[in-house]
Amino acid sequence: MKKGKNYIESAKxxxxxxxxxxxxxxxxxxxxxxxxxDETVELHVRLGVDPRHADQQVRGVVVLxxxxxxxxxxxxxxxxxxxxxxxKAGADFVGAEEMIQKxxxxxxxxxxxxxxxxxxxxxxxxxxxxxGPKGLMPNPKSGTVTMDVTRAIAEIKAGKVExxxxxxxxxxxxxxxxxxxxxxxxxxxxxxxxxxxxxxxxAAKGQYLKSVYVASTMGPSVKVNYKNI
Numbered sequence: 001m002k003k004g005k006n007y008i009e010s011a012k013x014x015x016x017x018x019x020x021x022x023x024x025x026x027x028x029x030x031x032x033x034x035x036x037x038d039e040t041v042e043l044h045v046r047l048g049v050d051p052r053h054a055d056q057q058v059r060g061v062v063v064l065x066x067x068x069x070x071x072x073x074x075x076x077x078x079x080x081x082x083x084x085x086x087x088k089a090g091a092d093f094v095g096a097e098e099m100i101q102k103x104x105x106x107x108x109x110x111x112x113x114x115x116x117x118x119x120x121x122x123x124x125x126x127x128x129x130x131x132g133p134k135g136l137m138p139n140p141k142s143g144t145v146t147m148d149v150t151r152a153i154a155e156i157k158a159g160k161v162e163x164x165x166x167x168x169x170x171x172x173x174x175x176x177x178x179x180x181x182x183x184x185x186x187x188x189x190x191x192x193x194x195x196x197x198x199x200x201x202x203a204a205k206g207q208y209l210k211s212v213y214v215a216s217t218m219g220p221s222v223k224v225n226y227k228n229i
Contacts, residue, residue, distance in 0.1 A: 006034035007220060019225035022193075025214050026185045033178040033216035038069070040217050041178060041185055043192060045171045046210040055203040058165040061142050062195040066184040067159030069177030070112075074153055075099065077116040077124055077138075082149055086115070089150040090157060096120065103127055109134065115144045115152045163196060169210075171196060178216060189214070193229050 014028055026041070033039040049056040075093040076086035077100065086094045093099065093111060100123055102108045114131065116124050116138045124131075124138060131137040138144040142162045146152050163173045175188040193212070200208050209229070215221035 007218065014220055014222055016223070019223045021228060022189055022214075022224050023182065023186050025222040025224045026189060027182040028222050029214050029216050029219065030178055030182050030185070032219045035216075035218040037217075039178045039219065040069070040174050041176050041180075042215055042217075043171070043173050043175050043189060044213045044215065044221070045193075045196060046212075047165055047169050047171065047196075047204075048207045048210050049165060049169055049201060049204045051165050051167055051169055053203065056201045058171065058196065058199050058201060059141065059163065060195055060199050061160055061162045062192055063155055064159040064161060064175065064188040065191055066176060066180060066188050068161060068174050069180060070174070072113055072156055073111040074156055075111040075114045076149055076153070077114065077120050078149060079117075079120070082117050082147070086149045086153065089153040091115070091149075091153055097123065100124065100127060103130065109136070111136075113144065113156050114138050115146065115149055115156075117147055117149065118145055121145060161192070163192065163199075175214075197229065 014032065020028065029041055047058060049058060051057060073092040076083070076091040077096060078086055078094065079096045083094050083096070104127065114136050121138070128137060143152055143155065161173055163171050165171050173192060175192055176185050209226045212224040212226040212229070213221045214224060
């Protein structure tokens with residue numbers, strides 16, 4: 001694939017044979033993100049786990065101290081008092097059966113997160129084949145199936161992210177925007193890496209962290225020295 005001029009110029013600033021300390025790596029990411037929009041900065045971690053085994057899954061949620069820089073639209077599927085509570089808490093869309101029907105009949109996905117109350121999961125579960133592949137299915141482990149909808153909405157709006165190892169044993173997760181600057185990105189990086197390290201499954205043997213990279217949307221990736229983490 002042909003690389004653009006900005007990418008080529010940015011890549012010259014990075015030594016691909018070197019693993020940088022996280023602060024230096026993130027400073028390079030900020031310096032090399034040359035796009036005209038505010039690029040997202042992502043963390044990519046390869047783990048020494050076999051995700052085919054249930055006891056080696058790595059998944060969790062964490063609230064980034066500086067948020068993600070992204071406006072997250074939240075759909076709450078609830079009834080009665082919980083629907084009223086969701087509206088007061090700042091949910092972007094609230095409803096029950098009519099929302100489920102809208103998703104089914106209109107292929108409606110104008111939101112990034114779905115929160116639901118446990119009593120509605122029977123209905124929401126019918127959308128598994130639609131929501132699952134898009135990563136939108138509510139889950140108690142991620143805090144999106146709950147009676148405390150106010151807290152769930154507040155955390156998501158504040159910068160709560162879910163990390164999950166994929167079938168290639170890699171976690172991909174945003175940690176902010178270029179405009180955050182090195183210091184705020186580093187705070188988010190450290191918070192997420194701490195959570196990933198703590199989430200090491202007891203069944204995982206050998207080296208847990210295999211490689212750690214950070215990258216911006218359009219810029220080159222930078223290898224991070226994970227041995228100092």
